[in-house]
Amino acid sequence: MTLLSPRPDLWTLDPEVLHLNHGSYGAVPRRTQEVLAALRTEADANPMAWFRSVAARLTASRLELASFLRTDPAGFALVPNASAGVTAALATLPIRAGSRIVLTNHAYGAVRYAAERFARLHQAQVVIVDVPLEADDESVVALIAPHLDNAAALIVDQISSATAMVFPIAALVEVCHDRGVPVVVDGAHAPGLIDAPAADGADFWTGNFHKWPAAPRATAGLVVAERWRSATLPLIVSWSEYDERLPERFDMQGTYDYAPWIAAPESLRVLDELEWPVRRTQLSATIDEGAKIVAKALGTGIAQIARQTPTMRLVELPSTVDLTAGEAIKERVSRDLKAEITLTGFDNRGFIRLSIHAYNSLQDYQSLADRLPALL
Ligand SMILES: Cc1ncc(COP(=O)(O)O)c(C=O)c1O
Missing domain, CATH: 3.90.1150.10 (Aspartate Aminotransferase, domain 1)
Incomplete structure (x- = not known):
């Protein structure tokens, strides 16, 4: 080779x-920067025309990004970043008082803060499971499984930030679903590094396109399993609030800079090159x-x-x-x-x-x- x-x-x-x-x-x-700059120039040449064009362009962009992830476009929404994806998931899940939100000691700090916020809101508890750096897949599952009783969710990294470790998502989803525990996968680093990162059946998966696929910053995806799609709402309430389709509901976030989301597929073409x-x-x-x-x-x-x-x-x-x-x-x-x-x-x-x-x-x-x- x-x-x-x-x-x-x-x-x-x-x-x-x-x-x-x-x-x-x-x-x-560079190529993506040029596309992004051209889009912004177009927006400033005629803001009215630009905003009229946004919906159709976002649809086209979403289809390309979903295809890159090899995921069903009907369950794929655009979000600004993985933090927003995790927050939207936590806002959707039913969290009973006295239940537990389970994470590992590899979890990204801001994601842990999100778990803490929603635990406070619902009088639930955050449980951090220690997973040694050297743990293999089997040990990771064995260490997490005993903490799933009465869990409102497991939030787990697909690839952790501080430790750059790949977690066994399919096996964790299986053990959680056997016990009726929803799984939120923090796949911030996964796009571009794992080929079908949202394919393991998690309830929610989120990942950043602005990391390894080198898309413009503030471009991320949220993949939602079918059973949660109608209940999952974007963090900003806007005109799409009552849209029945998940992707479109997340497209409209008020007056916002949509150019990065529209330019992002250009970076996928760079990856091809x-x-x-x-x-x-x-x-x-x-x-x-x-x-x-x-x-x-x-x-x-x-x-x-x-x-x-x-x-x-x-x-x-x-x-x-x-x-x-x-x-x-x-x-x-x-x-x-x-x-x-x-x-x-x-x-x-x-x-x-x-x-x-x-x-x-x-x-x-x-x-x-x-x-x-x-x-x-
Ligand atoms: C594992 C993990 N989760 C979440 C995030 C948060 O990503 P963002 O800052 O794009 O929301 C990061 C960022 O590096 C991360 O590495």
């Missing part, structure tokens, strides 16, 4: 900076190498995770690094090393979470390895 070359030319990223954290906010390719499935496999091999180079330079190791994310790796920080200084360290790395990285913590262990996308090459990780030890 031929090795695909890195394509930084498709992006407008500052070449003076090492961009090693695609996982947080993504990066929008990148030969994405083949490239993703090659990127995995490159980041394996890159993470080893960084870990060697720091004198540490790579987190051993049973099911790794294709495009992210956790490199252990030296034990001398004070995790509470994480924000200050990231700023110094950005300012002094001209590198963008993110640091994560789990179980009192600190990691650099390295990402890779089509604009990165192995040399990027070598450059970080050359510079980082002196700063830490």
Whole structure:
């Protein structure tokens, strides 16, 4: 198989900076930026005409995005981000007083806050299940299952943020549904990394297109199982409130910038140009190498995770690094090393979470390895 070359030319990223954290906010390719800019220009040339055109264009965009996820378009709605998707799911589920909302200790902080808000509203309780970093699929299910009694929902990452770990969604859905517990899947990182991420039968699945598919920011999807579709409402009450169809109900969110949702399919075409499935496999091999180079330079190791994310790796920080200084360290790395990285913590262990996308090459990780030890 031929090795695909890195394509930084498709992006407008500052070449003076090492961009090693695609996982947080993504990066929008030039072509998509151009489509987005043209849409906004059109909107400002004639706002009335633009808003008249939005509904039909959103329908077309939704169909492409749903097809990318290989999901039924009738159950697929657009939301601004995964946070909104999880919030809409929690607002739909019946949460009885005294019941429990179950998450794991890998859950994204803001998603945990959402669970806490809805638990407070309904006099329910949030339960956090500890899942070790090294747990395999069977252990993950075995650890969560005993906490499902009287659960209003399990909220589980498909790919966790701090630990870049892939969770066994199909098995968790099965065990939850056996006990009548609805499942909300936080698939923020899943589009582009898992081929049919919403196919495992969860009650709600949400994921960001602005991460790995590199769509314009504020483009995410919410996939709702048939039994919940009529009850699921967008967070902003607007003219579509009484629309019987879920996707259309979520399309209208008042006067809003709909251009990113309409431009998003352009990024799917960029993925096609990148030969994405083949490239993703090659990127995995490159980041394996890159993470080893960084870990060697720091004198540490790579987190051993049973099911790794294709495009992210956790490199252990030296034990001398004070995790509470994480924000200050990231700023110094950005300012002094001209590198963008993110640091994560789990179980009192600190990691650099390295990402890779089509604009990165192995040399990027070598450059970080050359510079980082002196700063830490
Ligand atoms: C696992 C996970 N869940 C939820 C989110 C929230 O995504 P957003 O900020 O787009 O709402 C993120 C963001 O990185 C995430 O990684």
